[in-house]
Amino acid sequence: MCNPNPAHRGHVADTGDTTTAGWHADAGHLVLRLPSGSLIHPTASEVVGAEFKGRLTIRGEEVCQRPSHALPAVKFHRFPPDVGIDVVPPAEDLSRSPSCALRVCVGGRTIATPLALTDDQFLAGNAWYPLATETLAELGALLKSAGIIQPGSITLKQYLDLRRQDSDLIAVVTAPTEPATVPVAAPADLPAGLRANLYPYQHTGFTWLCRIADEGLGCILGDQMGLGKTLQVIALLLRERATRDAPTLVVAPATLLDNWQREISRFAPSLSTCIHRGHERSGYARVIREYSVVITSYETAMRDISILGMIDWNVVVLDEAQAIKNPDAQRTMTVKTLPRRAAIAVSGTPVENRLRDLWSLMDFAVPGFLGDLATFESRYADNEHDAGDLEPLVSPLILRRLVADVAQDLPARIDIPQAIEMSDEAAARYDAIRAEIASQYGKAASLVALTKLRMFCTHPFIVDGGTGDPLPHSTKYARLVEILDEIFASNEKVLIFTSYTKMADILAADIRRRYRLPCDVIDGRTPVTDRQPMVDRFGAIMTAAALVLNPKAAGTGLNITAANHVIHFNLEWNPAVEDQATARSHRRGQVRPVTVHRLFHPSTVEEVIDQRAQRKRAIAAQAVVGTEGGAEDLADIARAMELSPVLAGVDHAP
Numbered sequence: 001m002c003n004p005n006p007a008h009r010g011h012v013a014d015t016g017d018t019t020t021a022g023w024h025a026d027a028g029h030l031v032l033r034l035p036s037g038s039l040i041h042p043t044a045s046e047v048v049g050a051e052f053k054g055r056l057t058i059r060g061e062e063v064c065q066r067p068s069h070a071l072p073a074v075k076f077h078r079f080p081p082d083v084g085i086d087v088v089p090p091a092e093d094l095s096r097s098p099s100c101a102l103r104v105c106v107g108g109r110t111i112a113t114p115l116a117l118t119d120d121q122f123l124a125g126n127a128w129y130p131l132a133t134e135t136l137a138e139l140g141a142l143l144k145s146a147g148i149i150q151p152g153s154i155t156l157k158q159y160l161d162l163r164r165q166d167s168d169l170i171a172v173v174t175a176p177t178e179p180a181t182v183p184v185a186a187p188a189d190l191p192a193g194l195r196a197n198l199y200p201y202q203h204t205g206f207t208w209l210c211r212i213a214d215e216g217l218g219c220i221l222g223d224q225m226g227l228g229k230t231l232q233v234i235a236l237l238l239r240e241r242a243t244r245d246a247p248t249l250v251v252a253p254a255t256l257l258d259n260w261q262r263e264i265s266r267f268a269p270s271l272s273t274c275i276h277r278g279h280e281r282s283g284y285a286r287v288i289r290e291y292s293v294v295i296t297s298y299e300t301a302m303r304d305i306s307i308l309g310m311i312d313w314n315v316v317v318l319d320e321a322q323a324i325k326n327p328d329a330q331r332t333m334t335v336k337t338l339p340r341r342a343a344i345a346v347s348g349t350p351v352e353n354r355l356r357d358l359w360s361l362m363d364f365a366v367p368g369f370l371g372d373l374a375t376f377e378s379r380y381a382d383n384e385h386d387a388g389d390l391e392p393l394v395s396p397l398i399l400r401r402l403v404a405d406v407a408q409d410l411p412a413r414i415d416i417p418q419a420i421e422m423s424d425e426a427a428a429r430y431d432a433i434r435a436e437i438a439s440q441y442g443k444a445a446s447l448v449a450l451t452k453l454r455m456f457c458t459h460p461f462i463v464d465g466g467t468g469d470p471l472p473h474s475t476k477y478a479r480l481v482e483i484l485d486e487i488f489a490s491n492e493k494v495l496i497f498t499s500y501t502k503m504a505d506i507l508a509a510d511i512r513r514r515y516r517l518p519c520d521v522i523d524g525r526t527p528v529t530d531r532q533p534m535v536d537r538f539g540a541i542m543t544a545a546a547l548v549l550n551p552k553a554a555g556t557g558l559n560i561t562a563a564n565h566v567i568h569f570n571l572e573w574n575p576a577v578e579d580q581a582t583a584r585s586h587r588r589g590q591v592r593p594v595t596v597h598r599l600f601h602p603s604t605v606e607e608v609i610d611q612r613a614q615r616k617r618a619i620a621a622q623a624v625v626g627t628e629g630g631a632e633d634l635a636d637i638a639r640a641m642e643l644s645p646v647l648a649g650v651d652h653a654p
Contacts, residue, residue, distance in 0.1 A: 021061045023070035028123050030067060032058065044080075044121035044130030051076045073126050080132045081106040083115075084169040085139060085151075087162055090396050095207075098159035098396070101151045102139065103171065104129070117143075135169070142167055156396060157215045163393055164369060172392060191239040193270045201406040202232050208399050209236040209344065213315060218343030218365030220321070222350045222400040225486045226414045226595035229346050230263050233317055236344075238268040241292050244341075246314035251335060253320050253482075254297035255475040258602050259419045260319070261295055276300060276308075285310040298323055302334045313340045320482065321345035324364060325357035327373055336364050348486045350398065354382050355390065362394060370394070402490075403564075403593055410593045413586045417610060419602040420476045427645035430456055430604060433463070438641060447573060450640055453605045455500060458570040462502050470506050476599050480569065481514070483597060487565050488515055488544040494565040497551045497581045501525065503569065507548045517543065522558075523550035535560050551581035561590040567597045571606055575613035605640040612636050 021032040032040040049055035056063040082105040090098040102115045111124045117140045120131045146161035188207040212219045223229050257275050276296040324332040345361045359376050370376050380386040441449045455462045459474050470477050487494050504521045511519040538547050539562035563585045572578040586594040600606035
C-alpha cells in the first residue's frame, strides 16, 4: 500500500512501500529505485507519461506515485527548454584559451547545470525538464564536426570550427561561466639564439604566434608600424626551426628582400637564409629546401610556383600582405596555392578599402574560414554594422596593437633603418654613373664627386630630369608611399627630410595630389621669419599632414612636436645633421613615441653613409662629427666607389 503523503527529505522520497519502485533525485537526474535496490534511469518520455498521463508502469515495474507526489518540492515541466552551446572566445592575446559549455535556457534565463549529450532529462534545483533528443543530436553533431569530445577548454582551431558553423544553437558569450576551469597560458619561452630583448608586448605577440603555429593555423599580424612585426616573426621562425625540421618561405615586396635577410642575420644568425631571385636562383626544390628561411618576391613566387609548390613549407609569411588584397588578381590566387602548415600575413593595413580586402588576407591565413567570396560579400556589406558583426569572428586571428596602446613599453624614439633594393634598371644606371665618376676622378674622388651618386639614390629624376609620377621610377619612393599610407590612415603627421630642393618639390606636389592633404616645404628658399609660422600652421591642422624639410635649413631652432613620425628620405654624410633634424620632433614637449624611418639603398653610397653614421654614433653619441677629409673619410669614400648594386650577392647562409 502506497503512502499518499510521503515525507520529503531533500529530493529523496520515502514511499513507505517496499514492493514498488520509488522516485528519487540523483545527481541532477530523476531515477527509479526498485525494491531490490537497483536503479532504473527512465527516459524523459517515461517521466512525462508518469507525471502528466498517469502511466505508472515503467519497463514492467509498478510505480506507486506520480513524480510530483513523491517529490512535491520539484516542479515538473512538460515541454523541453531551449538548449545550445555557449562558446567563450580566447583572450585577445590568447592568454586565456577558448572554451565551450552546453547551455540550458528557460524563459530567457540560463540555468547553470551539468549536462551530457546522453541525457534527455535533467533536474536543476527544484525544476525538472525533458530534453528534445533531436536537438541533442544536432548539438552532438556540431561538437563532433569541430573535433570536440566534451565541453570545457578547447583549442583555437576547435573554436574557429564551431564559429564557422553559423548555427543558431551556438552563442558567443563574453566571459566563461566557470573561470577556474579555463587555463591561462604562460608566455612562450624565447628561443635560444635570439639576439634581441623583446618588449613585453612583443613577447605577447611572439607567444600568440606560437599558439597559432602550434595549432597549424594562420593569422594576420597587424601591429602598427614601428612596433617590430618583423622581429616577432623572426623569433617565431627561430623557434619553429628548432622544433620542426621544415623550411619557411617569406614572400615580400622585391625592395624588402635584402632588408629581411639583414634582419634575420642580425637577430637570428643561426638561421641560414637564401634570397630566391634573379638569374642565379636555384631551379631545384632539393637545393632550396636546405635553407632555414627562403626569401622571395611576389613576382618570383608567381614565376616559380611550380618549384616552390613542390616544397612542404612549415610556415609561409607574407610581408606587406596587402599585396594580395585583391582576391581576383593572379598574384593572389597563385600565392594562395603555396603548400603550408601555418601562415602569417603581416600587414599594418589589413583593411585598406573594403571588407573583401580582409577576406582575401584571411583566405590565405585560414583558407575557407570565411567561406567563399560570393557568400562573404552577400553576408557582409561595406558598412560599420556588418564590419561590427564580422569583428568578433575574425578577432582571434588578428593581432593589432597601436603605438598608443603600448606606449609605456616603448622608448621615446623608435629607429627603423630600412634597406630598399634598387630595381635592375636603376642599379644599372647607378653603376654607369659610378663608372663615369671613377674614370673622371680615379682615386682622387671626393665628397663632391659622390654627390651625383647620392642624388641618384634620392631619386633618378634629380639626375636625369624626369617628370611625371615619381613612384614607378624609384623603389625607395614606392616604399615611402607605403609608409605614408599607414601614417595617414592613422590620421598622424610626418616630417620628411631631404637635402635636395628638387626632391622637396616632388614630395610636396605628389603628397598633395596623392593624398589631398596639407604639405608645405621649409628649406633654404623659405625666409627665416616665415618658418615658425609655417610650423605653427602645421601644428594647428586637425587632420593628417606632412612637412618636407631640408635638414640644414630646418635642423635647428624649430619645435615640431605635432609630428610623431620622421622620415629621412636621403641620409646625411654627417650623422649630427641627421640627429639634429630628428630632434625637431623628438624633443621635450613630445608626448608620443617618435618613429624615425631611415631609407637607404644597400650596396650603394647610401650604405656607406648608413654604416658611417652607426659607427660615429657608437663612438660619440650626440657629439657633432665633422668631415675634414681625414683618413677615415677617405676610406669611406673609397668604399662608396667600390660598392655596386649590380654586383651585390643574392645568397647568404650564415
